[in-house]
Amino acid sequence: MVLEGLTALCWAAIALAFFHSQPQLAATYAATPPVAANEMATTLLGPIGVVLTIIGIVVCPITSGDTALRSSRITIADELNLDQKKLISRLKIGIPLFAAAFVLTFVDFTLIWRYVAWAQLIISSAVQLSATAYLIKKEKHYIVTLVPAIICILITFGYILQAPEGLKLPPMIANVISDIATAIVTIIFLKIKRK
Known part of the structure; x- marks a missing residue:
């Protein structure tokens, strides 16, 4: 692969x-x-x-x-x-x-590929958050994995909120919602992991 x-x-x-x-x-x-x-x-x-x-x-x-x-x-x-x-x-x-x-194979491949790419972003975000949790546990510099995780989460939310195959929200509204959702996920993750 x-x-x-x-x-x-x-x-x-x-x-x-x-x-x-x-x-x-x-x-x-x-x-x-x-x-x-x-x-x-x-x-x-x-x-x-x-x-x-x-x-x-x-x-x-x-x-x-x-x-x-x-x-x-x-x-x-x-x-x-x-x-x-x-x-x-x-x-x-x-x-x-x-x-x-x-x-x-009978479905429009470009549509399937967009969903696959979005799913891969979700998986990437989860893996990066897992790596961040490990680094927090080991008291290492976790920022090197947290920042890419935040970016992936932001892109994941932003894409599905405004994509034609997603919720089709206007870009401004989708970006604001994705910013807020990403901040909430990040804060919750850090609170849980720091305990």
Whole structure:
């Protein structure tokens, strides 16, 4: 999954450099993303670039999807205390997961991706708050994890309050509410952890 993320960042950087400005990039990718990727790979890297492109664009996402489904199955099995040694017990969880993933392929991916990104911000905030709690407990400099956590919480609230797929509040109102909510969460967290 890390390799997929790095690959995506590399492709974004290459595309920005290759197409020189955002409008051309958007127009090319909106029309035919595979054509744009092929053009960049063959122009910049030649035939070897095409092979690397297939690995980066096809193989890495497939392995990430496989890993996501497997880890979801294991997490569900752990929560429900289900043994996963036999194939049939794995299939009981794996088939519904695969079916749900298949159904999601018919939904607009950009919409799903926005919810996934928002959920990742929530997870990031929770992890950073956990790290902050650990540093407070060990009496270390917890500010290094608290500040990024506060920023992530602020962005998380702000996004869902004003996003089209969220509450669709006007930006000014959403920003004020997110500022207040972030301050409340931060104060409550620090009060609890300092006890």
